[in-house]
Amino acid sequence: MTNQTKDQIKDQAKNQAKNQAIDQVAGKIRELKTAKNAIILSHNYQPADIQDIADLCGDSLELSIEAAKTSADVIVFCGVHFMAETASILSPDKKVLLPKQDAGCPMADMITPEALEKKKKELKGVPVVTYVNSPASVKALTDICCTSANAVRVVNSLDAKEVLMAPDKNLAQYTAAHTDKKIHLWEGCCPIHDRLTVEEVIAAKKTHPEALFMAHPECSPEILALADEILSTSGMIKFAGKSKLSEFIIGTETGILHPMRNKHPDKRFYPVSTGMECADMKKIGLEDIAFALENMSGEIKVPESIRIPALAAVQKMIEL
Ligand code: 13P
Numbered sequence: 001m002t003n004q005t006k007d008q009i010k011d012q013a014k015n016q017a018k019n020q021a022i023d024q025v026a027g028k029i030r031e032l033k034t035a036k037n038a039i040i041l042s043h044n045y046q047p048a049d050i051q052d053i054a055d056l057c058g059d060s061l062e063l064s065i066e067a068a069k070t071s072a073d074v075i076v077f078c079g080v081h082f083m084a085e086t087a088s089i090l091s092p093d094k095k096v097l098l099p100k101q102d103a104g105c106p107m108a109d110m111i112t113p114e115a116l117e118k119k120k121k122e123l124k125g126v127p128v129v130t131y132v133n134s135p136a137s138v139k140a141l142t143d144i145c146c147t148s149a150n151a152v153r154v155v156n157s158l159d160a161k162e163v164l165m166a167p168d169k170n171l172a173q174y175t176a177a178h179t180d181k182k183i184h185l186w187e188g189c190c191p192i193h194d195r196l197t198v199e200e201v202i203a204a205k206k207t208h209p210e211a212l213f214m215a216h217p218e219c220s221p222e223i224l225a226l227a228d229e230i231l232s233t234s235g236m237i238k239f240a241g242k243s244k245l246s247e248f249i250i251g252t253e254t255g256i257l258h259p260m261r262n263k264h265p266d267k268r269f270y271p272v273s274t275g276m277e278c279a280d281m282k283k284i285g286l287e288d289i290a291f292a293l294e295n296m297s298g299e300i301k302v303p304e305s306i307r308i309p310a311l312a313a314v315q316k317m318i319e320l
């Protein structure tokens, strides 16, 4: 027997043991889910095994809509803090669990209610559109929320000539290019999308000359200028399904490659760069879901004084 064969056997045994352990935890999660009447929601950026066990995977808008209408008693939110908060805003009678309490969003941390109050005073009555990637306390001070899937529609729905969009300056600039309204920016961004460079896009296009380049509106204007399509995460998955093309360069967090490849196995998807991984989106593991369900731990609850005004802003967006 060669050394290489021995190594291969060792690897096989390791993989087998790993898969058995995954199956065991997954089985436990399924049992607990039934016992607690729980639903598992997962964002498209979550690790593959989390997406596989979830009842629904989607973009921020789809997950908000599901959180508002589910009949489950418990929502296990596999995503980041602001997403679980949004679920709690929409479903105050349900227990919303975030299996890793420190899964945050650096962009959401780039705005505070105090700083927004100050800006609102400066802008004297200009309506405020908040990206859902923001704290509940910020949503509570705003007129309407938006996601990457509906930002232009939300802004155009307002009866005002000027709008403040916060906290993502890139989404705001993208929206500004698609509306007649004057958009005031907030100096925030998603570090993962914002760090993508023009050179990386050009290199990916050179490597895959037949591929169409899709980018998320959280990317900078220079990147969006190179994009063939600008879409939310679920928008990208749907577009790939409808397109006659079979190769796509994906300009967003790499977790999305899993549902894309699953839903469209006949097509090929290439990450635009290896650097687009959000550490916060990768914090939750299967064991964390099992632990949260077993112990009903990691609850996210938005206080009523914040929830009521925040709900008005989220609801307005959902009803649009
Ligand atoms: P969408 O799924 O709404 O496109 O969200 C992108 C995002 O950054 C979520 O953290």
Ligand code: SF4
Binding pocket: 080, 104, 105, 106, 107, 108, 133, 190, 191, 192, 193, 253, 278, 280, 281
């Ligand atoms: Fe926040 Fe960006 Fe991570 Fe989304 S990908 S959670 S916007 S840091």
